[in-house]
Amino acid sequence: MDITIIEEGNTINAVFDGRLDTVAAQQITETVEPLLQNAGRTIILDCEKMPFISSSGLRIFLKIRKEVEAKGGNMQLRKVCPEVRQVFKMTKLEDVFDIIE
Amino acid sequence: MPYPISKYQFAKKELLKMFIAIFVLALVSVAYYFYIRREALHTAERRAELTLQNTERTIHIRMGKIETTVNAMGPMAEYALDDPDAMYDIARHTVESSSRIMGAGIAFIADYYPEKGHWFETYVGYHKGGDTLVTEQLGSAKHDYLNMDWFQKGLASEKGSWTDPYYDNAGGKDYMISYCLPIRDTSGEAVGLIIADITLDTLSSIVRSVKLYPHSYCTLATNDGTVLVGPPASQKSKGKTHAFSERIDGKNMTLTLVVPESDMYRRLRRSSLFFALVALTGIFTVFFISYRSIQNLWQLNEVRIKEQHIEDELTIARNIQQSLLPSEKLSVPSNTLDIKGLQISAKFVGGDLYDYYIRDNKLLFCIGDVSGKGVPAALLMAIAHSLFRTLSAHDDRPESIMQALNASISDNNPDIMFITLFLGVMDLSTGIVRYCNAGHNPPIIIKDGRAEYLGTEPSLLLGVDVEAEYTANELALSPGDTIFLYTDGLTEAENAQKELFGEQRALETASQYGTQTAEEQIEQMQQAVHVFVNQAEQSDDLTLLIVRYNPVEDFTLTLTNNIDELSRLEPFLEKFFDQNSLDLALLSSVDLALEEALANVIMYAYPEDEKGEVTLTANVADNAIFMEIRDKGMPFNPLEQQEANLDVPLKERQIGGLGIHLIKEIMDEVAYTYENGHNVLQMQLYRKPLP
Numbered sequence: 001m002d003i004t005i006i007e008e009g010n011t012i013n014a015v016f017d018g019r020l021d022t023v024a025a026q027q028i029t030e031t032v033e034p035l036l037q038n039a040g041r042t043i044i045l046d047c048e049k050m051p052f053i054s055s056s057g058l059r060i061f062l063k064i065r066k067e068v069e070a071k072g073g074n075m076q077l078r079k080v081c082p083e084v085r086q087v088f089k090m091t092k093l094e095d096v097f098d099i100i101e
Numbered sequence: 102m103p104y105p106i107s108k109y110q111f112a113k114k115e116l117l118k119m120f121i122a123i124f125v126l127a128l129v130s131v132a133y134y135f136y137i138r139r140e141a142l143h144t145a146e147r148r149a150e151l152t153l154q155n156t157e158r159t160i161h162i163r164m165g166k167i168e169t170t171v172n173a174m175g176p177m178a179e180y181a182l183d184d185p186d187a188m189y190d191i192a193r194h195t196v197e198s199s200s201r202i203m204g205a206g207i208a209f210i211a212d213y214y215p216e217k218g219h220w221f222e223t224y225v226g227y228h229k230g231g232d233t234l235v236t237e238q239l240g241s242a243k244h245d246y247l248n249m250d251w252f253q254k255g256l257a258s259e260k261g262s263w264t265d266p267y268y269d270n271a272g273g274k275d276y277m278i279s280y281c282l283p284i285r286d287t288s289g290e291a292v293g294l295i296i297a298d299i300t301l302d303t304l305s306s307i308v309r310s311v312k313l314y315p316h317s318y319c320t321l322a323t324n325d326g327t328v329l330v331g332p333p334a335s336q337k338s339k340g341k342t343h344a345f346s347e348r349i350d351g352k353n354m355t356l357t358l359v360v361p362e363s364d365m366y367r368r369l370r371r372s373s374l375f376f377a378l379v380a381l382t383g384i385f386t387v388f389f390i391s392y393r394s395i396q397n398l399w400q401l402n403e404v405r406i407k408e409q410h411i412e413d414e415l416t417i418a419r420n421i422q423q424s425l426l427p428s429e430k431l432s433v434p435s436n437t438l439d440i441k442g443l444q445i446s447a448k449f450v451g452g453d454l455y456d457y458y459i460r461d462n463k464l465l466f467c468i469g470d471v472s473g474k475g476v477p478a479a480l481l482m483a484i485a486h487s488l489f490r491t492l493s494a495h496d497d498r499p500e501s502i503m504q505a506l507n508a509s510i511s512d513n514n515p516d517i518m519f520i521t522l523f524l525g526v527m528d529l530s531t532g533i534v535r536y537c538n539a540g541h542n543p544p545i546i547i548k549d550g551r552a553e554y555l556g557t558e559p560s561l562l563l564g565v566d567v568e569a570e571y572t573a574n575e576l577a578l579s580p581g582d583t584i585f586l587y588t589d590g591l592t593e594a595e596n597a598q599k600e601l602f603g604e605q606r607a608l609e610t611a612s613q614y615g616t617q618t619a620e621e622q623i624e625q626m627q628q629a630v631h632v633f634v635n636q637a638e639q640s641d642d643l644t645l646l647i648v649r650y651n652p653v654e655d656f657t658l659t660l661t662n663n664i665d666e667l668s669r670l671e672p673f674l675e676k677f678f679d680q681n682s683l684d685l686a687l688l689s690s691v692d693l694a695l696e697e698a699l700a701n702v703i704m705y706a707y708p709e710d711e712k713g714e715v716t717l718t719a720n721v722a723d724n725a726i727f728m729e730i731r732d733k734g735m736p737f738n739p740l741e742q743q744e745a746n747l748d749v750p751l752k753e754r755q756i757g758g759l760g761i762h763l764i765k766e767i768m769d770e771v772a773y774t775y776e777n778g779h780n781v782l783q784m785q786l787y788r789k790p791l792p
Contacts, residue, residue, distance in 0.1 A: 022700040023667050052689065054696050055759035083689045090766045091759055 003031045011042045016050040025056030032060060039067035041074070053087055059068035065097065076100050108449070110295050111402065115395045123384055130380055131569075137369050145314075145343065145365045149358045152546050153314050153347035156356055159307050160349055163201070164280075164299075168261055171282050171297045174263075178284045178295055185214045185221065191237055192225040195297055196234060202297045203227055203277070204269075206239065209293035210256070211247050222246055226298065229274040252776045255281030255294045263352055266301055266329050266363055272474065276301040276329070282656040303331040303409070303781075306354065314364035314664035318356045331352065415449035415476075422479055425486050427457050437529045438464060439649035441619035443627065444642070445590075451589045451642035452478025454486050460775050462529045465493045468586040468646045469541060469563075479520050485563070489524070499524045499537035500573040503563075507539065511567035520563040523586060525648075532578040532650045541561045542592065545585040545611045546576065552585075552611040578650040583622070585611050590643035594630050597637045602630055619647040655720050656680075662703045662743075670696055681721045685789065691726070691786065694767040697760035698739070698782060706734025706780065725769070728784040737780060738773045740765075 001024035004015040014035055032061065035043055053061075061077075068075040075092065077099045080088070088094045168680055176196050181187035188207045195205035199252045204226020214221050220240025230233055239246070246252045251264040261282040269277040276300045283291040304321060308330045311319040321330035339692040341362040348355050363370075426444060442455045452471035457464060468490055503524055510520060523544060525536035540562030543555045555576070561569045578584070587607065594602040610629040614622050623645055630643070656677040660666035671692055678688050699715060707713035715732040742761050763773055770785035 019671075021667065021696055023665055026664060052692065054497060054693060054700070055763060057698070058759055087692075087693065087763070 001028055005031075006042055007032055007038055011044060012038050013044045013046060013077045015046040015048075016086045018050065020050055020057030020060070021052060021054045022056045025054065025060055029058065032064065035064055036067045039075075040065065040071035043068060043073060043075045044078055045076070047081065047084060051083060055083050055091075058087070058091060058093065060092075063099065067081040074098075108718055111399055112395055115391065118140065119175065119387060119391045122560075126380065126384070128264060132375065134373055134376075134653045137373070138366060139684055141369045142343075146345065148313055149343075149345035149360065150347075152311060153272075153319075153356050153358055156307060156311050156319065157347050160352070160354075160356075163303065163307065164263070164352065167199060167201060167280050167299060168200070171195060171205075171280050171295055172261060173198075174205075175282050175284060176563050178293070179286070182284070182286060182292070185217050188223040189225065191295075193234065195237065195295065196225050196227075197296075199300050201303050203275070203300050204298045206296045206298075207322065208240065208252060208296065209247050209284075210291075213292055220245070220247065251279065251281060251296075252294060255296070256291045258283060265323055265325065265353060269298060278304070279468055301329055308369050309333065311358065313358060314360050314367070316364050317360040320359065322350070322355055322357065324353050324355055330420055332359070339632070373419045395720055406587045411577075412449075417713060418479060419446070420445075422483065425483065426455070437650070437652045439619045439651050440466075440647065441623050442644070443623050444644045445639065445641050447590075447639050448475050449463045449792060450476060450479035451644075452482050453584070453590065453642040453644035454691050455644055455646045456480045456486055456489055457646070457648075459529070460494075461497070464527040464529060464648070465497065465525075466527070466646065467524040467543075468588065468644060469520050470590075470642070470644070472519040475640070477516065477518065479512075481520065485520050485522070493526075496757055498527050498573065499526050499535050500571045503537040503571040504561075507561075507563045507569050507571070508567055510564045511569070514564050514700075517767065518564060521559075522563055525584070527578070527648070527650070529652070532580070532582070532652065534576045534578060534584070535573045536576060537573045539571065542587060542589055544587070545608060547583040547585060547611055547614055548579065549581075550612070550615065552608055552614070554608065580650060580652050581616070583611075583614060583619075584648045585614075585626075585647070586646040587626075588642065588644040590639075591626070591630065591639040591645065593641060594634050594643065595640060596634050596636055604631050605791060606633065610688075619649050622647050622649075623767040633789055635769050638657070655718050657719075658717040660703065660717070662707045662711075662715065664700065664703055666703065667696060668701060671715075672697060672704070674719075683726065687726075687786065690767045691728075694764045694784065695728065695730075697763050698784070701732065701739050701760060702734065702780070704733050706732050706737060708735075713727055724788055726786045726788060728768075729788075730782040730784075731779045733778055733779060736775045738775075739782065740771060740773050 001018040001020060004017070005021065006013040006015070008089070012035060014032070020062075022101075045064075059085065065075055067073075075098060077097045078100055085094070085099075088097065150452050174191055177194075178188065178191050181191065192205045192207050196202050197262075204224060206222050206224035206226075208222035211219055217238075218240070220242075222238060222244075223238035224237045224239045226233055227233070237272075247637050249268070255262060255264070258281070264279045264281060266276055266278045269275055277300055279296050279298045282295045284295060285292040286292050308319045308321045310602050318332050319330070320328065320332060343360050343362060343365060345358045346355055347358075347361070393427050411730045421711055423444075426442065430711070435757045438459075440457060444451070444453055444455065446453070448792050452474055453469070454471070455466075455468040457466035459465075460721060469482075469485060471485065485506065488506050489502070492505045496505075503522070506522070506524075520539070521541035522539045523536065523541040524539075527534045538555075538557060538559040543557070543559065545552050546555050557574045560571050576584075591607055592602055596602075606629065607626070610626050611622075613623070617625065626645055656673070658673045660669060674688060674692050676694070677683070678685060678691075695717060699717065702715045707714070713732060713734055715730060715734075718729045718731070720727050742758060763785070767786070769787045770782040770783075772783045774781045774783075
């Protein structure tokens with residue numbers, strides 16, 4: 001799992017590349033730290049290249065979401081693949097995240 | 102299909118048919134009677150016409166002879182006109198020339214011979230009853246012939262003519278009819294008449310002789326109605342009559358033939374009487390026969406109803422027997438077994454049986470044949486089946502099951518019926534079959550494509566000796582091996598030439614089995630028998646049972662309790678899906694559920710710093726994917742773990758419990774057990790894609 005973080009003005013774009021499974025979730029704990037720190041701004045999680053997400057992955061997304069909410073920022077999920085969307089559906093998180101195309 | 106109807110209804114139906122038949126017969130008879138009657142009338146008409154014509158001709162001829170005689174006298178009289186006395190001779194001559202002529206006279210116009218007086222009529226004739234001729238001169242004031250009708254008419258007539266019949270008061274004293282011929286002088290003036298009298302009897306004898314029918318008669322009358330020859334005195338007019346008439350040409354007379362109807366239709370009456378007699382006899386016969394047939398038909402109907410009842414019951418029995426057969430789908434937790442049976446009964450119910458079921462990872466199966474056929478065999482078959490199920494419920498040693506089966510069946514066997522039975526128990530994990538054969542046809546074992554009969558000698562069949570003992574033999578099956586079991590319906594299947602299918606053909610067919618499924622193998626064998634038997638009727642029950650040992654390699658993945666080990670899951674699942682040709686649409690979900698379950702174990706089952714293992718086993722059955730996760734960690738039931746509450750707002754949600762929720766969401770069945778120091782989590786997913 002590779003995460004590329006690009007800052008564009010007030011927007012932080014994080015591109016997730018690869019499976020966000022349990023192992024990956026453990027590995028990226030530090031990588032996502034900048035996102036949590038900048039939770040007051042607009043954070044876009046680009047999921048186009050993320051075919052899989054486990055509950056650990058979901059927990060990371062939720063952690064960011066809580067942080068953003070606390071700091072009054074904005075968070076969007078972009079280009080979620082059907083498999084991952086299905087997981088969101090099963091866990092009733094579909095409406096929690098702001099999912100855009 | 103006969104319906105149960107009452108005898109009354111039945112008889113009514115049959116009787117109605119019969120009455121219709123009789124009615125039609127009667128109708129035809131009446132029509133025929135009237136037709137014949139009309140024919141009889143026509144015949145009578147034709148006969149009457151002919152008879153009348155003949156009679157008329159006879160009368161005509163008879164009168165014609167008189168005419169000829171008199172006509173010959175005419176010139177003689179004319180020649181002798183000068184001599185009045187010669188007229189006596191001519192008259193005599195006339196009478197003598199025909200026996201029919203009763204008298205003849207020659208009468209002259211007034212004062213023709215002045216010396217003879219005003220009237221002159223010579224007459225020669227027989228007086229009534231006498232046989233001598235009397236010669237007279239009849240003309241006088243008293244017998245003033247000059248003013249008589251016949252004289253004036255006769256004189257005026259061109260040729261000879263006949264008078265109307267009259268009563269001759271003068272000469273003949275009888276009913277007469279006379280022929281008058283004018284005599285002319287040289288100037289052609291009619292001066293007198295020659296008269297020849299004949300009695301009416303002359304004609305009436307002809308008329309009376311007409312006898313067309315026994316009671317028919319003929320009358321003769323003048324055209325103006327005077328009856329000349331009436332009905333005979335013996336004729337009493339009774340009943341209807343038919344009259345046919347014929348005028349006599351130029352004689353002012355009519356012949357009438359009267360025929361009583363009773364005579365006319367006499368023959369018809371006789372024949373219709375006969376016909377009626379025949380018809381009555383016929384009707385009685387029909388009645389009798391119908392009565393008997395109704396009785397017979399009713400009996401037949403009752404028999405048919407009874408047969409229908411029996412057939413219905415047999416159909417039920419057949420359904421019951423079919424229900425004893427093992428259900429098509431066997432709940433085996435893997436592809437270890439491929440098993441298929443076939444049973445075709447020659448009659449409604451049969452005496453063959455086969456059964457199988459799985460218990461404690463063992464397949465218990467049997468195939469047998471009860472002696473005899475039909476209902477008795479089927480009943481014993483049902484008993485044997487039930488005994489097999491009962492006895493094998495807690496015993497998996499074939500020899501002891503067989504022994505108990507034999508004891509039960511032999512113990513009360515008044516009709517001395519036997520069962521041949523092959524009974525086997527297969528350990529599904531090793532492929533070892535322990536079996537016992539009580540007199541049954543040896544099965545064919547197909548190993549590595551080579552088919553051969555199981556060599557073991559069969560033991561005594563069931564039902565003979567209550568104390569018989571049975572021993573079991575062992576057979577080791579390797580993956581892909583097949584046991585082919587059958588009843589003698591296979592080897593003794595007969596074609597039209599009375600040849601048997603035989604063990605050799607069965608073996609040859611079995612040798613051709615490759616990697617087909619049990620179902621295909623059954624079909625192949627059935628097809629072989631079908632081709633061999635061709636058109637011949639199946640004479641015996643046919644039962645086939647194929648058991649293919651086909652253990653599939655379980656897919657097993659063992660991980661240590663290191664979270665990085667989870668990365669081995671995805672490649673493992675890809676291989677598993679690929680080898681079992683599973684729907685890849687399911688892969689992502691299965692991956693997620695198993696990852697969650699394995700991660701759970703890796704992270705929480707063992708104390709930190711303690712090394713532990715977790716094993717995932719996956720296999721596939723027809724309808725589902727089975728997955729099992731085992732570890733030796735602390736007893737922990739993940740299913741009892743607090744699940745994430747997804748229905749509360751995010752702020753109140755606890756992060757955690759999502760994994761177990763996903764497992765439950767994805768899998769169709771999830772079960773946890775703790776056995777022999779192992780946590781066992783079993784999961785099952787039906788092989789249909791998620792919605």
